[in-house]
Amino acid sequence: MLTALDGEIHFDEPTRAAAADDFGHLVHRTPYAVVRPASARDVASAVRWAAHRRRRFAAQGCRHSVFGRSQADGGVVADMTALRAVHAVGDDRVTVDAGATWRDVLAATLPRVPAGLPDYLDLSVGGTLAVGGVGAQISRRGAVSDNVLEMEVVTGRGELLRCSGGDLFDAVGAGLGQVAVITRATLALVPAPAHVRRHLLFYPDLATMLADQRLLARDDRFAAVQGAVLADPAGGWTFRLDAVADGDATLTGLSDDRPRAQVTTSTQLDHLDRLAQLERALRANGQWDLPHPWLTTFVGDARIEAVVAAELDRLTPADLGPFGQVVVSAFPGRSVTSPLLRLPADDLCFAFNLIRVPTTGDTADRLVAANRAVYERIRATGGTLYPASALPMSQEDWRSHFGPAFERLREAKETFDPDRILTPGYEVF
């Protein structure tokens, strides 16, 4: 028995069943036990306890993975949301427990905001750092993992360590939990205006929207620009940019359908929490609990128009759902520095995501298979996967995904998790 724990360990069926589910509702692997740690020391004890019993170990944040990535079949999972304190808030940094959500972090730091933030606030800091973390500010400030200054982690050997650079640090950010569990992170903070101006700009077609994204990527009139293709209720697609400025911004030189443009002002928090509205709508109509076969990728500028046009031809509005969208958002590849967050080689990259919100559950298997086919087509164009996606990936797929960075990840695995205990859900090793 794991007696040296300050927190709790649960073996009951309801707790284990909950730990075998996630936002995707596509993969279900039941753990042997669920730990609710009361300290980083507890996490270290639980890792050692699992390893000693030859059971694998996975940290769970908010379980917003979509393909069982935080699960451990017959293993031990740690509910990291039990560790969610926000510690010291300074002018340029904040130290938080890895189970804190971005909502928790912002509540303590506003009017300052983390330099790297995802678009959705109810993800854990640790779960976001494990995949890298991509948000509207990526063009200006890079990924979430590019803006972490220091981490406290528990390795697969059960050692509690701190890192702010070097092999361990580089293998943890966007490292899919393969070498260590993050227990605490110090995040860079930046000042933010109290209000933002949001411009919704509509386009007649994909090519015009992409041309404006390229133009806006070369100037800094907007703090963030995100593109979306939405299923039009009348049939066909709507092309839309969501461009956010810290103050007034000129629309000179843009080719949007200007009479349709909508300009609004909102508080910083309402803006950062903009996906809460979608969540409320999906919870109200029951779609929050349906399967979510999402696919998130990066495509290089040279191929983006052809890739999106071809995928839109294949996609039916029903497979996207009325609340779904295709994300097509440009950012300079050089803004991302985390070595394990893999991007196409082009100077300008695009997040290309199929945020599928189908209205029934019976299409899930077909859409997961479709994701795999889309991914293979994108990979053939030099595109890459954002690993928060619903599709099967083999070890060989991961090796090719990480490319030249794989060897360093493998060496770090050998050093920090030689028994291959950690985070089996990604099936990297």
Ligand SMILES: Cc1cc2nc3c(=O)[nH]c(=O)nc-3n(C[C@H](O)[C@H](O)[C@H](O)COP(=O)(O)OP(=O)(O)OC[C@H]3O[C@@H](n4cnc5c(N)ncnc54)[C@H](O)[C@@H]3O)c2cc1C
């Ligand atoms: C509604 C929604 C909105 C999203 N929006 C964005 C977005 O704007 N930007 C973006 O980048 N992604 C987004 N995602 C994807 C999301 O960032 C990833 O799925 C993320 O991994 C989920 O974090 P989580 O806290 O729910 O972690 P979980 O799903 O619980 O875990 C995810 C992975 O991280 C590992 N992990 C969890 N905690 C730790 C830890 N402390 N240390 C090491 N490994 C850990 C788990 O073992 C698992 O492999 C979104 C997902 C959803 C469902």
